[in-house]
Amino acid sequence: MMSDGHHEELPFWRKYIFSTDHKVIGIQYCVTGLVFLFFGFCLMMLMRWQLAYPDQPIPLIGGLFGDARAPGGIMLPDFYNELGAMHGTIMVFLGVVPLAVGGFGNLILPLQIGAPDMAFPKINMVSYWSLFLGGVTMFGSFFLEGGAAQSGWTSYAPLADIASSGQTAWLIGMIFLITSSLLGSINFIVTTIQLRAKGLSFFRLSFFCWAQFVTAFLLLLAFPPLEAAGVLQLMDRLADTSFFLPDGLVISGEILERSGGGSPLLWQHLFWFLAHPEVYVLILPAMGIVAEVIANNTRKPLWGYRAMVYALIFLGFMSFIVWAHHMFMTGMGSTLATFFQTTTMIISIPSVIILSALLLSLWGGSIRFNTPMLFALAFLPMFGIGGLTGLPLGLAAPDIALHDTYYVIGHFHYVVAPGTIFALFAGVYFWYPKATGRKMSETLGKWHFWPSLIFMNGVFFPMLIQGLYGVSRRLADGGATYDFAGSVGPLNRMMSWSAWGLALAQIPFVINFFMSLRNGKTAGDNPWDATTVEWAAPSPPPHGNFATEPVVYRGPYEYSVPGADKDFVPQTQEG
Amino acid sequence: MGADHAEINRHVRIYLMVFASLLVLTGLTVAAWKWGPAAVGPTIAVALLIAIVKASLVALFFMHLSAEKRLIYWVLALTVAFFLALLFLPILTASNAITL
Amino acid sequence: MLIPYVVKPRADTGLNNGKIGIWLFLASEVMLFGALFATYLMMRLGSSDWPVGTTYLDPRWAALNTIVLITSSVTMVMAWAMSAKRNFKMFRFYMLCTVGLGLVFMGIKYIEYTAKFDHHYYPSTNVFLAIYFTLTGLHGLHVLGGMIVNSYFALFGKKAYNENPEWFTNRVENSGLFWHFVDLVWIFLFPILYLL
Numbered sequence: 001m002m003s004d005g006h007h008e009e010l011p012f013w014r015k016y017i018f019s020t021d022h023k024v025i026g027i028q029y030c031v032t033g034l035v036f037l038f039f040g041f042c043l044m045m046l047m048r049w050q051l052a053y054p055d056q057p058i059p060l061i062g063g064l065f066g067d068a069r070a071p072g073g074i075m076l077p078d079f080y081n082e083l084g085a086m087h088g089t090i091m092v093f094l095g096v097v098p099l100a101v102g103g104f105g106n107l108i109l110p111l112q113i114g115a116p117d118m119a120f121p122k123i124n125m126v127s128y129w130s131l132f133l134g135g136v137t138m139f140g141s142f143f144l145e146g147g148a149a150q151s152g153w154t155s156y157a158p159l160a161d162i163a164s165s166g167q168t169a170w171l172i173g174m175i176f177l178i179t180s181s182l183l184g185s186i187n188f189i190v191t192t193i194q195l196r197a198k199g200l201s202f203f204r205l206s207f208f209c210w211a212q213f214v215t216a217f218l219l220l221l222a223f224p225p226l227e228a229a230g231v232l233q234l235m236d237r238l239a240d241t242s243f244f245l246p247d248g249l250v251i252s253g254e255i256l257e258r259s260g261g262g263s264p265l266l267w268q269h270l271f272w273f274l275a276h277p278e279v280y281v282l283i284l285p286a287m288g289i290v291a292e293v294i295a296n297n298t299r300k301p302l303w304g305y306r307a308m309v310y311a312l313i314f315l316g317f318m319s320f321i322v323w324a325h326h327m328f329m330t331g332m333g334s335t336l337a338t339f340f341q342t343t344t345m346i347i348s349i350p351s352v353i354i355l356s357a358l359l360l361s362l363w364g365g366s367i368r369f370n371t372p373m374l375f376a377l378a379f380l381p382m383f384g385i386g387g388l389t390g391l392p393l394g395l396a397a398p399d400i401a402l403h404d405t406y407y408v409i410g411h412f413h414y415v416v417a418p419g420t421i422f423a424l425f426a427g428v429y430f431w432y433p434k435a436t437g438r439k440m441s442e443t444l445g446k447w448h449f450w451p452s453l454i455f456m457n458g459v460f461f462p463m464l465i466q467g468l469y470g471v472s473r474r475l476a477d478g479g480a481t482y483d484f485a486g487s488v489g490p491l492n493r494m495m496s497w498s499a500w501g502l503a504l505a506q507i508p509f510v511i512n513f514f515m516s517l518r519n520g521k522t523a524g525d526n527p528w529d530a531t532t533v534e535w536a537a538p539s540p541p542p543h544g545n546f547a548t549e550p551v552v553y554r555g556p557y558e559y560s561v562p563g564a565d566k567d568f569v570p571q572t573q574e575g
Numbered sequence: 576m577g578a579d580h581a582e583i584n585r586h587v588r589i590y591l592m593v594f595a596s597l598l599v600l601t602g603l604t605v606a607a608w609k610w611g612p613a614a615v616g617p618t619i620a621v622a623l624l625i626a627i628v629k630a631s632l633v634a635l636f637f638m639h640l641s642a643e644k645r646l647i648y649w650v651l652a653l654t655v656a657f658f659l660a661l662l663f664l665p666i667l668t669a670s671n672a673i674t675l
Numbered sequence: 676m677l678i679p680y681v682v683k684p685r686a687d688t689g690l691n692n693g694k695i696g697i698w699l700f701l702a703s704e705v706m707l708f709g710a711l712f713a714t715y716l717m718m719r720l721g722s723s724d725w726p727v728g729t730t731y732l733d734p735r736w737a738a739l740n741t742i743v744l745i746t747s748s749v750t751m752v753m754a755w756a757m758s759a760k761r762n763f764k765m766f767r768f769y770m771l772c773t774v775g776l777g778l779v780f781m782g783i784k785y786i787e788y789t790a791k792f793d794h795h796y797y798p799s800t801n802v803f804l805a806i807y808f809t810l811t812g813l814h815g816l817h818v819l820g821g822m823i824v825n826s827y828f829a830l831f832g833k834k835a836y837n838e839n840p841e842w843f844t845n846r847v848e849n850s851g852l853f854w855h856f857v858d859l860v861w862i863f864l865f866p867i868l869y870l871l
Contacts, residue, residue, distance in 0.1 A: 115678075116677060116678060117678060119678060119680075119692045119696070120692070120696060121678070182700075182703055185699075186696050186699045186700055186703075187696075189695070189699055190692050190695045190696050190699070193646065193688060193695060194679070194680050194685050194688065194690075194692050194695065195678070195679065195680070217653070220699060220702060220703050221653070221654060221657050221702060221703065221706050222706075223703070223706075224703050224704070224706035224707035224709075224710060225661060225706055225707070225709070225710035225713075227707060227710075228707050228708075228710035228711050228714070229710065231809065231813065232711075232714065232809065235798060235805065235808075235809055239797070239798045239799060239805075239808075240797075240798070240799035241798045241799055241802075241805035241809075242799075242801075242802055242805065243714065243718075243802070243805060243806075243809075258799070259799060259800060259801045259802065259805075260802075261718065261721075261722055261801060261802035262718070262802055263669075263717055263718070263721055265665075265668075265669065266665065266714060266717050266718075269664075269665040269668070269713075269717075270710055270713075270714075273661060273710075317653075320657050320660060321660055321664070324664070324668060327668075330672075331672045331673045332668055332671065332672060332673070333668075333671030333672055333673055334671075335671045336664075336667060336668045336671045580760055583756050583759050583760050586756060587753065587756055590749060590752050590753065590756075591749070593749075594745065594746070594749045597745045598742065598745065601738065601741050601742060601745065604738075604741075604865070604866055604870070605734065605738050605870075608734070608866070608870040615871075618870075618871060619871055622866035622867075622870055622871055623863075623866070623867075625866070626862050626863050626865075626866050626867075629862045630859050630862050630863065633745075633748060633855050633858055633859050633862065634855070634859065637748050637749075637751075637752045637851075637855045637858075638851075638852055638855045638856075639848075644688060644689040644690050646688050646689075646690060646695065647690070647694075647695070647698050650698055650699060650702055651698070651702065653702075654702040654705050654706065655705075657706065658705055658706060658709045661706065661709050661710060661713050662709060662712060662713050662716065665713055665716075665717055666713075666716055666717060666720060669717060669720070669721065670720070
């Protein structure tokens with residue numbers, strides 16, 4: 001018997017607040033992630049006003065920011081930097097990762113492997129509340145004198161070493177977030193290895209589970225160096241050390257009274273050692289979700305499942321040895337530049353294998369164009385653009401022209417925004433019935449999807465053009481002071497209007513999300529006629545998940561099996 | 576239903592032998608530093624070599640690695656690979672820098 | 676709720692959940708200290724006048740601390756062995772020895788640090804001292820953490836031991852793995868910082 005035989009009714013605060021149930025924790029992560037995605041989105045909308053209409057008062061809310069940030073409602077450059085640094089930090093560490101890994105991972109992984117919960121439920125709870133504390137710290141840092149961190153999400157030394165106290169809060173916040181991820185990754189790995197149901201061998205695992213498994217290893221081994229770097233930067237800021245401060249540093253005309261002897265490049269190495277694998281943390285769970293939704297809505301097995309899994313493992317391994325392609329412009333010699341360029345080109349191969357396999361999976365399928373499938377389908381070309389635009393950045397020579405331009409911003413946003421976030425939307429629409437017992441509205445879903453797709457491209461495609469023209473990133477006036485950028489000013493306005501349109505396009509989603517909790521059509525256990533194990537549990541699953549321990553008899557994508565009486569054979573079905 | 580007492584006693588004997596070896600090796604570390612090679616390179620090599628031997632003893636016997644399961648070995652092998660990348664690639668990059 | 680393999684090992688891996696968990700955690704710690712060792716390397720190789728350890732540090736204290744930690748590793752593994760042999764009294768004895776030796780280690784560190792401060796040697800003085808204080812400081816925090824966990828097992832573990840001695844012994848073993856790792860880091864820190 002897997003469900004709790006004791007039936008002691010837990011008090012409200014232990015059932016819903018300090019819960020050790022992976023489903024409650026998963027929903028906590030999802031809600032927190034979505035809230036921070038919204039907050040990070042708002043930060044970006046403010047930036048886009050400044051880019052579209054430089055030095056004009058922010059309408060309606062301009063007076064709220066005070067004279068330190070926006071005197072007369074006009075954004076100061078430091079405020080722009082604050083928005084930029086925190087937009088990146090919040091989207092990556094408080095938005096996407098908690099949603100993709102903490103949210104979907106916690107909610108779905110134990111169900112898909114037929115487990116009663118995660119291997120370490122109490123540690124799971126601690127990892128969520130660590131994230132929460134990190135979020136409070138990051139959000140609270142806006143209220144410090146001098147504002148929040150404003151040295152880029154990359155916090156490069158020496159600037160970050162001497163920045164205002166918001167940077168110290170950023171470092172402390174990161175330590176909470178890193179702790180959360182480390183604890184979570186240990187849980188995911190042990191759970192996947194040890195708690196698979198009987199008959200569920202590794203190559204019968206869903207691609208989603210594989211993706212979460214590899215992602216957990218990336219988090220486990222790549223985050224600690226950033227944690228170390230954070231400690232070192234805290235030492236620089238609080239104990240006056242010089243880990244990242246070179247000899248004879250002059251700031252505002254004055255020599256900095258520090259011992260020197262440090263290296264700003266050291267910060268970059270330690271930061272990017274994490275931050276490169278981090279971008280694969282951002283994409284792998286998304287690929288996992290897309291794979292599930294595509295297999296289900298083509299009524300066909302995934303094409304090349306084994307190749308996809310091997311590609312995933314190879315990708316995870318390679319992601320640790322490409323990081324200095326973010327540092328080609330730091331005076332690197334040609335030997336090491338060649339090394340990192342080569343590994344970067346090699347790592348594109350498994351990405352292409354996975355994307356191609358997902359595309360080929362569509363061939364001959366009986367495609368159902370429901371909302372999750374629309375988002376999953378859109379992911380494919382969007383991730384394609386994101387990936388292709390990465391190639392000239394990964395090659396040292398073209399990177400000379402493109403580094404730190406809007407081309408970079410366009411590239412990575414294509415991968416994360418119409419890439420990962422679309423996949424996450426697909427996941428929400430797909431698994432909402434399992435988590436709540438109700439289906440979301442298809443009509444509202446389409447009103448969410450189509451404008452989002454159009455506006456996403458409206459925001460990010462022009463960035464690629466601007467970057468090719470040489471417009472630098474992180475310019476508080478959007479490049480208006482540069483002659484050559486003057487002609488791309490209209491593009492700034494078009495992008496900003498697309499961003500605000502994108503905001504409006506999310507309204508149907510928010511309405512749908514909350515309304516369907518009450519008014520959505522009741523979903524049974526398996527409203528999508530899916531094969532994977534989570535659909536054998538009730539919707540929503542009770543504490544303990546399954547009434548009897550599930551047994552798995554076959555692989556995860558047995559759709560349209562010749563001779564079967566239905567067009568899908570669940571993994572847990574006998575015979 | 577405790578574990579086999581004879582087995583544990585055998586382990587304890589090994590622990591005490593490892594303890595003795597570690598004490599000797601610590602003494603050797605200090606001796607090598609005081610009376611060993613003078614040049615920087617060989618000094619570092621000797622010190623690190625002894626440290627690696629000591630660490631191996633702790634890992635293999637106190638941490639029971641000599642009798643661990645394959646999964647643990649794989650995790651550690653992966654970790655060592657990335658540890659080496661972390662240790663050496665930044666140095667190599669710095670040494671390969673463009674200088675004026 | 677019944678989570679399997681908390682105590683009994685799973686057949687195909689031969690391991691229980693906690694053992695894998697602690698080794699994964701140690702893997703992350705290898706990367707954490709690895710980053711700091713990489714920092715040491717970069718600072719040293721980028722410096723033209725790196726001070727030899729004895730300029731600021733006294734190897735005698737550190738050699739003593741090395742012996743203290745090695746001994747504590749022995750008492751730690753003995754504590755596990757006693758728990759495995761179901762001798763709680765001896766388990767508690769060896770565990771408290773381990774905590775006591777940890778206290779001695781921290782005491783010697785206190786003496787060392789205050790001696791530095793008396794000479795006006797601070798982390799801000801130069802990069803050697805900066806990395807010395809950071810490496811040994813982080814290591815010291817790990818010793819403290821291990822001491823807290825070990826104290827908990829020694830002083831409050833009787834109930835858990837009586838309820839499920841096998842699970843208790845496994846948890847002691849896992850705590851021991853952490854403790855040995857901390858010893859292992861020191862085995863490298865000692866020669867690198869003090870002697871080279």
